[in-house]
Amino acid sequence: MDILMGVVAALCWGATDFLVGLNARLFGVQRSVFLGQLLGLILLSTLLLVLGRQIDLLYEVKWQLLLTCIAAALLTVMGAVALSRAFAQGKTAVVAPLVTSYGMFTTLLAWMGGEHITAIQWVGLLICASGVAIVGRGSGNNDRRQYRSAGTANVFALVAAALYGTSFWVQGQYTLPAIGPVNMLWISYLVGVVFLSPIMFKLKPADSPSLKGYCALCCASLFNLAGFTAFSYGALTGAVAIVTVISTMSGGIAAILGYLFYKDRLTLMQIAGVCLVLLGAVVLHFVA
Template sequence: MNPGILGLVTALSWGSSDFLARLSGRAVGPARTLVVIFAISSVLLAPFAMDAITAMRADGALSMLVAATGLCVLLGTWLLYLSLTRGPLSVAVPIVSSYPVPLVVYGVAVGGFVPAPAMWAAIGATLCGVWIVSRAGHKVQHKDGHVQGRIGVTIAICIATILTFDVAIVLTDKLAAEIGLPAALWSTRTTAFAVLAAVFLMRRQSMNIGLKWWGVLSAQGAIELMGYMALFSAQTLGGTTIASVVSSAYGVVTILLARTILKEAMSLPQLMGMALVFAGVVAVTALS
């Protein structure tokens, strides 16, 4: 399949699952949402990962890497869902979608990566767009229900999400080099599920979720995983960069759904800031 199409599938999948995360997060809470999402991911990934998992040998360093990666995935995803639940999506999504920028800075600091002037310009455009979206979000008059709590707190959560996810990405790369990508995804998501389930049991919290929301959460988990599988499938075609560039438009999908279905208010400066963020992210991803 064409890598561009796979990237489009990823964008549509992640954009839709993030929108559903806003709905499910407010209905059942981010933590309960994650329990179901990680459980579904673990089950669906198992057939692709079992050969590598059964071939693994007991290794203390590897076990610690799996645990650390799983905890970062858990924390990053919880922060993401928390930011989407608080809203507004027109502020949270563009900020979170700028996650490639710290990865480039990390490459410069640790990996000896030297960005070209065009890369620095793309990074600057992305950060400028994030600042515009953040500032404009405070000035827009949102309807009741579109925002929970102070927008400044949501912005801080978004920044924490970016940093945690980027650490998870770096650790996942290292783990995938050891045991393969499907096994790395399965082991970290299973670890995240086990930790979260243990917390629920210790705190004696119930998983009382209505039948309607079980269906929504199941769809959300399957759609999110479909995006990952589509993106990783592009690796076998040698089209990872193309797929990544196209997939970085997932935030546009989420915001369009928020505007169309939730009727979120968006000002002209916000729209300009969003366009700058997404253009910068696409450029950073392509130039990487």
């Protein structure tokens, strides 16, 4: 069951990453993130009403822990904005695998927090860092504008990875043991809607996307929630390490979708870098 749920999570999150780029181009970066957070909040609020016992945990949260949850949620929201910006400017086949390097930042924070890091984890960190460096140098594009755009997208992807990695470390260390993953995800969606609402009022009215655009937005939220559900169920019923490792391949799935639908073409150096990033992520999560 853990293997199946890991595969389902990887497929769902890979599809989510692919659709994030499409939504950013159709709705704009900030608007697409806000609408995605709003849809997620509605869906998860409905789920929480069904799972009444989950809501009870929130009533017992102390204000110090609540502030920590809000801080972690803000990191996640800012990561989502950076990720959307990266997908809007760069190639999905490059950006998606780069974001999977968030495990590198989580591991480093754990090490700075006093946790023991094994030799294999240091190897995973080195592999990830090498892959990131190779991807950054491997565009092979002589057009300065396109080269700068690709470089900017890669930077935003790494910023998103750093924000996600930090948020996951904070959640794993403080919030998830106390309130559980469902409540933490609900708080993240709620904070995202509240945080981005003032920005939405300042945005100029955009051209209304087609029905397909709104379908893509809804599908992204549904895929994200389905991936989270599959991951949580697999972690509860099987080996957490196996589910985590398999779900990490979502970056590779998004890269394949980008190649098939966006016709993303990568140089040999970029392909090598992407493979190293994915390999490093697998090593880090497998031994975590």
